[in-house]
Structures are given as structure tokens and as C-alpha cells.
Amino acid sequence: MKKLILLTAFLVAIHIPRLVSAQTALQGxxxxxxxxxxxxxxxxxxxxxxxxxxxxxxxxxxxxxxxxxxxxxxxxxxxxxxxxxxxxxxxxxxxxxxxxxxxxxxxxxxxxxxxxxxxxxxxxxxxxxxxxxxxxxxxxxxxxxxxxxxxxxxxxxxxxxxxxxxxxxxxxxxxxxxxxxxxxxxxxxxxxxxxxPGGSRSPESLAKIEAIKDPADFNKADFGTKAALASAAAWSPNPTKPPFYTDQIVENGEYQKMTETKWAANSGLAxxxxxxxxxxxxxxxxxxxxxxxxxxxxxxxxxxxxxxxxxxxxxxxxxxxxxxxxxxxxxxxxxxxxxxxxxxxx
The missing domain is CATH 3.40.50.1820 (Alpha/Beta hydrolase fold, catalytic domain)
Structure with missing residues (x-):
């Protein structure tokens, strides 16, 4: 039995380096x-x-x-x-x-x-x-x-x-x-x-979007509000409107249909x-x-x-x-x- 244990340990010992080497070789x-x-x-x-x-x-x-x-x-x-x-x-x-x-x-x-x-x-x-x-x-x-x-x-x-x-x-x-x-x-x-096309257009969600006045506010916003600002940056840019340079989905409390139209035109199925x-x-x-x-x-x-x-x-x-x-x-x-x-x- 003692010889069998020693033989097993020897076989494991000589194979471990090969296994490790093989695993390392298969890493990108x-x-x-x-x-x-x-x-x-x-x-x-x-x-x-x-x-x-x-x-x-x-x-x-x-x-x-x-x-x-x-x-x-x-x-x-x-x-x-x-x-x-x-x-x-x-x-x-x-x-x-x-x-x-x-x-x-x-x-x-x-x-x-x-x-x-x-x-x-x-x-x-x-x-x-x-x-x-x-x-x-x-x-x-x-x-x-x-x-x-x-x-x-x-x-x-x-x-x-x-x-x-x-x-x-x-x-x-x-x-x-x-x-x-x-x-x-x-x-x-x-x-x-x-x-x-779509997304939440409730009065509450629109108010959250319009409350973002400068880039520093962005990190405090929830995911949906951030997504709205990013959508505007990608699909309704406006170089005359700093600091975000976009036409946003809501301006002065008013929902902007043309902006929504631009976003919808960029949706995957459109x-x-x-x-x-x-x-x-x-x-x-x-x-x-x-x-x-x-x-x-x-x-x-x-x-x-x-x-x-x-x-x-x-x-x-x-x-x-x-x-x-x-x-x-x-x-x-x-x-x-x-x-x-x-x-x-x-």
C-alpha cells in the first residue's frame, strides 16, 4: 500500500507541471x-x-x-x-x-x-x-x-x-x-x-431630463435620464445649444415632437x-x-x-x-x- 501511495504521488507530481503548462498555453x-x-x-x-x-x-x-x-x-x-x-x-x-x-x-x-x-x-x-x-x-x-x-x-x-x-x-x-x-x-x-421608438415620457421623467442643466448634474441622474441625454447627443445634435449641444426631448416644459421624430428615425426597426x-x-x-x-x-x-x-x-x-x-x-x-x-x- 505504501509503495502504491508513493507511486501515485510521483505520477501526480510529474503530471501537474504538464497540466499547468497546458492551461497557460491556452490563455490569450x-x-x-x-x-x-x-x-x-x-x-x-x-x-x-x-x-x-x-x-x-x-x-x-x-x-x-x-x-x-x-x-x-x-x-x-x-x-x-x-x-x-x-x-x-x-x-x-x-x-x-x-x-x-x-x-x-x-x-x-x-x-x-x-x-x-x-x-x-x-x-x-x-x-x-x-x-x-x-x-x-x-x-x-x-x-x-x-x-x-x-x-x-x-x-x-x-x-x-x-x-x-x-x-x-x-x-x-x-x-x-x-x-x-x-x-x-x-x-x-x-x-x-x-x-x-419609445421610452418614458411621463411628466415626471420629462422634468428629470430638463433638470439636468450642466454636465456635472449628469452623474447624479438615473439611468433613464442619462439615456435621454445620450440619445439627444447621438440623434438630435444642435451646435448652437451649449452646454449639451442638443435638441432635447423637453424644452421650457414642452415636449418636443420633432426631437422625438429624429430619435424614432434612428431606431433599429425604423x-x-x-x-x-x-x-x-x-x-x-x-x-x-x-x-x-x-x-x-x-x-x-x-x-x-x-x-x-x-x-x-x-x-x-x-x-x-x-x-x-x-x-x-x-x-x-x-x-x-x-x-x-x-x-x-x-
């Missing part, structure tokens, strides 16, 4: 850089034209210097930033841990993942073009993609580029993806916001019919939301019906969950395998 790395955006220069909010960008490089990237990789551009949500998603700041999700697990388990081909920091003075850019917030749509689709292709070993073609996002990022994915089918070939929307021929060029489209994430779950069901009407192939799912609690699981089990299937690895 994260770089955080700054990427200049010409279209972000001079924005009226004063947001940096050199936003941070977090980049996940897969386990083999630094070991195989000749290998090139498909890229997924992953857009974060409203009031989030890239550092939170990449484990650089404590948050509700840690993307590199999830991706490492997927690649270690052989559930998907290795790929590079890129996330720009789209947090702005008003909490988020909605990945739209605006003189107030900056031209984020063009930044993601053109300037960021160009920089990554020039500085990293990517497979620089649309067939090897995917675009994904959560919440505001899901909206941005649809907005940018439908406009740039020659840049991105596959889209995955995680609980996308802003697909239909624009989709204009880009059907572009959407038909895509290799893959997928979207999902938790059943308790309302009205988002109901809105993507409408998106599903619209794409069905146009006979555009896609994947749609409503799962048990809310806006946050299953996102890591969805990335692991659905999003990354989706891109592994749809993005060309050569």
Missing part, C-alpha cells in the same frame, strides 16, 4: 491601446479623439508568428466601457476568462476580439455619427478596422470579420452591420436596445427596410434576449418577423433570463460558436 492575452479617429476630432462634447481599445489576442497569437486570424468587433453597452468587459476593472462580466474557456475546450476556432471604449460625456455614443458625440459609426466601420488590420495579424476581408454587441452595442451592431456589408459579414446582437439588400449579403445574422428583458425581448421578436418576411436567414432565440444574467453564457455557448462557424479562417 489582452492589450489596451489608443486608436485615433479622424471623425471623432472636434466633437462638441469634448470626448477624446483617441479612445482606448481593448484587444483580446488568442492563445496561439504570440506563438505562431505566421498565423492570421478572423476578428470579432464587440461593442459594449450604455454606461459601460471596454476595460470593464476585459477584466481590467471589476464588472459583471470578464470576457477573456469566457473566451479562454471556449478556446481551451475546442468549442470555437481562435479569433481576435476588439472592443473600443465608446463611453462618452453623456454615457455612450450609440455608435452613431453626430457632431456632438463624434462620428462613431464611421470610426468603428472604417478607422478602427483599418488600424487593426494594419497593426495585427488579421485576415483582412469581410468574410473574416464579425460584429457583435450587447444592449447599446447590440443596437450599434445592427446599425453599423446593415450599412457596411463589405466590412462585416456576420452579426450577433445580444439583447439589443433601441429597436423601436431603418431596416432601407438596407434589406445589404442584409441579404451577410453570411450570418443572429440575435437573442432574455424573456424577462422587456421590451427588448418583444422587440427582437418583431425583428425576427421582419427578417422572415424578407426571407433573410437568421437565428433568433428568447431564453430564460434578464438583461445581464446570462450574457456570459450566451457569449460562450452561442456567440463564439456562431462566429467560428460563419467567419472564414483563411
Amino acid at each position: 492575452s489582452v492589450e489596451r491601446i489608443k486608436v485615433h479617429g479622424k471623425g471623432l476630432e472636434g466633437n462638441l462634447e469634448g470626448n477624446s479623439a483617441d479612445p482606448e481599445v481593448s484587444i483580446y489576442l488568442p492563445p496561439s497569437y504570440k506563438k505562431d508568428s505566421k498565423r492570421r486570424y478572423p476578428v470579432v468587433y464587440l461593442l459594449h453597452g450604455f454606461t459601460d466601457n471596454d476595460a470593464q468587459w476585459y477584466g481590467l476593472v471589476k464588472h459583471w462580466i470578464n470576457l477573456p476568462v469566457i473566451v479562454d474557456k471556449v478556446f481551451a475546450g475546442g468549442q470555437a476556432q481562435e479569433m481576435i476580439i476588439v472592443t473600443p471604449n465608446a463611453y462618452t460625456r453623456s454615457g455612450g455614443s450609440f455608435y452613431s455619427n453626430s457632431i456632438t458625440v463624434g462620428n462613431w459609426e464611421e470610426y468603428v466601420a472604417n478607422e478602427l478596422v483599418s488600424y487593426i488590420d494594419q497593426h495585427y495579424r488579421t485576415i483582412a476581408k469581410a468574410a473574416s470579420r464579425g460584429l457583435a454587441g450587447h444592449s447599446m452595442g447590440g443596437y450599434g451592431t445592427m446599425r453599423i452591420g446593415e450599412r457596411y456589408p463589405k466590412v462585416f459579414s456576420s452579426l450577433y446582437l445580444l439583447s439589443p436596445c433601441c429597436m423601436v 431603418t431596416i427596410d432601407q438596407y434589406i439588400s445589404n442584409l441579404k449579403q451577410l453570411k450570418g445574422i443572429a440575435f437573442d434576449a432574455g424573456d424577462r428583458d422587456q421590451p427588448i425581448a418583444s422587440n427582437i421578436k418583431i425583428l425576427h418577423q421582419i427578417l422572415d418576411n424578407y426571407k433573410i436567414e437568421h437565428s433568433y432565440e428568447e431564453y430564460q433570463g434578464d438583461h445581464l444574467n446570462k450574457i456570459g453564457e450566451r457569449i460562450e455557448q452561442k456567440m463564439l460558436p456562431f462566429f467560428s462557424k460563419n467567419l472564414s479562417g483563411q
Whole structure:
């Protein structure tokens, strides 16, 4: 018995280094850089034209210097930033841990993942073009993609580029993806916001919005009030109205119908019919939301019906969950395998 115990201990001892080495070899790395955006220069909010960008490089990237990789551009949500998603700041999700697990388990081909920091003075850019917030749509689709292709070993073609996002990022994915089918070939929307016009327009909510008089008040505001200011910065900019440089939804106690019209015109389902021929060029489209994430779950069901009407192939799912609690699981089990299937690895 004593000899058996010693033999077992010896075998465990000689295998532990190999196991640790294997685990280490299957971990990717994260770089955080700054990427200049010409279209972000001079924005009226004063947001940096050199936003941070977090980049996940897969386990083999630094070991195989000749290998090139498909890229997924992953857009974060409203009031989030890239550092939170990449484990650089404590948050509700840690993307590199999830991706490492997927690649270690052989559930998907290795790929590079890129996330720009789209947090702005008003909490988020909605990945739209605006003189107030900056031209984020063009930044993601053109300037960021160009920089990554020039500085990293990517497979620089649309067939090897995917675009994904959560919440505001899901909206941005649809907005940018439908406009740039020659840049991105596959889209995955995680609980996308802003697909239909709307929001609370009660006297109380309007009063809260109008009570924000300067940028210092913004941090004290609730989520809905912040979202209203950000919507104005993205979709109803006005260079003659400091300090926010927007036409807001309420002015002098009066609800502004024209501003609401501008916001509605930018909602995801309002624009989709204009880009059907572009959407038909895509290799893959997928979207999902938790059943308790309302009205988002109901809105993507409408998106599903619209794409069905146009006979555009896609994947749609409503799962048990809310806006946050299953996102890591969805990335692991659905999003990354989706891109592994749809993005060309050569």
C-alpha cells in the first residue's frame, strides 16, 4: 500500500507541471491601446479623439508568428466601457476568462476580439455619427478596422470579420452591420436596445431630463435620464445649444415632437427596410434576449418577423433570463460558436 501511495504521488507530481503548462498555453492575452479617429476630432462634447481599445489576442497569437486570424468587433453597452468587459476593472462580466474557456475546450476556432471604449460625456455614443458625440459609426466601420488590420495579424476581408454587441452595442451592431456589408459579414446582437421608438415620457421623467442643466448634474441622474441625454447627443445634435449641444426631448416644459421624430428615425426597426439588400449579403445574422428583458425581448421578436418576411436567414432565440444574467453564457455557448462557424479562417 505504501509503495502504491508513493507511486501515485510521483505520477501526480510529474503530471501537474504538464497540466499547468497546458492551461497557460491556452490563455490569450489582452492589450489596451489608443486608436485615433479622424471623425471623432472636434466633437462638441469634448470626448477624446483617441479612445482606448481593448484587444483580446488568442492563445496561439504570440506563438505562431505566421498565423492570421478572423476578428470579432464587440461593442459594449450604455454606461459601460471596454476595460470593464476585459477584466481590467471589476464588472459583471470578464470576457477573456469566457473566451479562454471556449478556446481551451475546442468549442470555437481562435479569433481576435476588439472592443473600443465608446463611453462618452453623456454615457455612450450609440455608435452613431453626430457632431456632438463624434462620428462613431464611421470610426468603428472604417478607422478602427483599418488600424487593426494594419497593426495585427488579421485576415483582412469581410468574410473574416464579425460584429457583435450587447444592449447599446447590440443596437450599434445592427446599425453599423446593415450599412457596411463589405466590412462585416456576420452579426450577433445580444439583447439589443433601441429597436423601436419609445421610452418614458411621463411628466415626471420629462422634468428629470430638463433638470439636468450642466454636465456635472449628469452623474447624479438615473439611468433613464442619462439615456435621454445620450440619445439627444447621438440623434438630435444642435451646435448652437451649449452646454449639451442638443435638441432635447423637453424644452421650457414642452415636449418636443420633432426631437422625438429624429430619435424614432434612428431606431433599429425604423431603418431596416432601407438596407434589406445589404442584409441579404451577410453570411450570418443572429440575435437573442432574455424573456424577462422587456421590451427588448418583444422587440427582437418583431425583428425576427421582419427578417422572415424578407426571407433573410437568421437565428433568433428568447431564453430564460434578464438583461445581464446570462450574457456570459450566451457569449460562450452561442456567440463564439456562431462566429467560428460563419467567419472564414483563411
